Amino acid sequence: MSLKYTAIRAAFEVLWLSGMPHLSRLLSQSRGVIFTLHRVLPETPAAFSPNAILQITPDFLDYCIERVRDLGIDIVSLDEAMTRLSATEKGRPFVVLTFDDAYRDNLTHALPILQRHEAPFTLYVPTAFVDGVGQIWWQAIEDIIARQQAVVFTEDGETEYVDTITTRQKADAFARLYWRMRKLPEPERLKLLEEFTGNYGYDLDVQCRELIMDWQQLRHFADNPLCTIGAHTVNHYELAKLPPLQAAREMTQSADIIEAQFGTRPQHFSYPLGGPLSCGPREYELAREAGFSTAVTTRPGGLYAHHAQTPWSLPRVSLNGYFQQHRYVDIFASGGLFTQLGKITG
Template sequence: MKRFLRKIFIRDSGALVLMYHRIATPAIDPWELCVSPENFEQQLLYLKQEYRVIPMQELTQRIQTREPLKNYIAITFDDGYRDNYTHAMPLLEKYSMPATFFFTLQFQAADKFYWWDELEQRILLTPTLPRHLSLSLESETFEFDLSDAATLTASQQSEMRCWYYGKPLYNARLELFYKLWALIKPASIAKQQSIMQTLRAWTGTIDRDTNLLMDAAQIQSTAQSSLFEIGAHTVNHPALEYLEAEEQNHEMQQSKTALETLTGKYIAGIAYPYGSMNHDTSVQAQASAFRYAVSTQAGVCTHASDLYALPRFQVTNLDGEAFRKSIKIWQGNNG
């Protein structure tokens, strides 16, 4: 009876789910997806001292059974970058911190990278590009003139490396990059590949890291750890809201099946790529036998949260003190 009354009358401020992508210091990070290993360790130290970090499956169970959520945090990683294995996991193990890693099936490809990483390298980091770009699309032609931004000075290249989304698109290179990103993201997988192939021919040969992602052996190793959970992130990382329900189901179900076969573990959760979803998405996640799904919508997890659209906060490259302040702000956004 006391436990029952405690659940009713004690106000519970909710739990936080943190979203990471990479633990690295790359040449450029326009979407602020990277946290340096040094800052990540500071963040873990703060969490270790002040919060109870639990796996996603435990968090979802607490939501379902209406157990207290205050001061609970779950750590998640999207996309399956190799630096999760080389940099994040050793630090998580050092501080005994559980985490959930969401994988696409891109680990099966010969070249383990995503189109947006290649786009950054080709458009933002290539010193000299042809002035004019023409892309033939299904119903129109995409034309763009780089003008003076076709060639970047050393100073301009340095400035470009510091740019991130939300800052002004102050030159034609940045305009082109953002327009191409917005064009490619909702496209079909076949169209994405076609556009990227055209861009490769247009930009020419570059020094490109084709092994940014974890391979099958590393995923299997991750799955054997008692600290880490494996989750799905679809087959091809599409923006699900642009797909028919049947296509969404295929992307989810096939990724779940492949990861279960690879790891021998039950795959309980899925992360929606880009956080993209529509009215069919949660239905298809349930139809694919997932127990929960996470979005990229910022918010606190409460007992009223939809288990198939759990909110998360994206963590950027913050030192320990800045991270502490962000956590406190996020905890207040639970109205």
């Protein structure tokens, strides 16, 4: 675990021991929290699993739902959340559950829990993923590094062999390649990804079909009254890296495709990756122009009354795979507290 997450865990322990989550819920003007989830898997991650940050266990999801309700917090849809943000009075606190990317394990492991608890949720769908031609590149580079004793990096015409024998070496190699890809323009990132996966015989289309639901499976969600289907672009590109017209097409075409499949146009949108490198004021305006009622980021924080006026840049709190202790749920559910914690930890 990185120094950043070690510091966050230490902060969580201090906050929990001090009773601050309860006090924050009483005194803060935060009205609610949107939780970000991705994968729900029962297996314990391997020692080298940098993407384990994106997965929680079914038991932890089950506990989170029970705990927030025990705290007197309602679990509501995004539409209900926006209604509550627009109200004159603060009212009862709430949590919104959102899942990104349409992973197959959401159907296998998450949906039964959500149905049992009658918990509403939103599922954001990148349509190319469901078509089976998406590029889940962050998992691909983990898979390759996990099985190799060394990997080849080519940069500025120079070839370098990097040892990936130990868990530490694998983690360092992953971080190096991950952040290089994050900083590259999308066409260059796609070229690098094709080169890297091709060197090791890794089939991105096969991976996509294994990890992501197809349209028939996704219909289980679209037909479920608990579920709101949201758009998540076509190709899951970082929109801030794209020219304006291409970024706008990624948004609108994803909504067009979902509407064609299910007969209802999605009103809610999630920016891929969702941080400062991925979206900003330009993308917020594009989401507004595309006709979405809301758009969510991954910037941490609670929801306040003013977010009713700026619904295209909503913050979310990640139910992080590194922090699955039961006592931390009280912190995740405290919007005001998490807003301040996000400012401290960056």
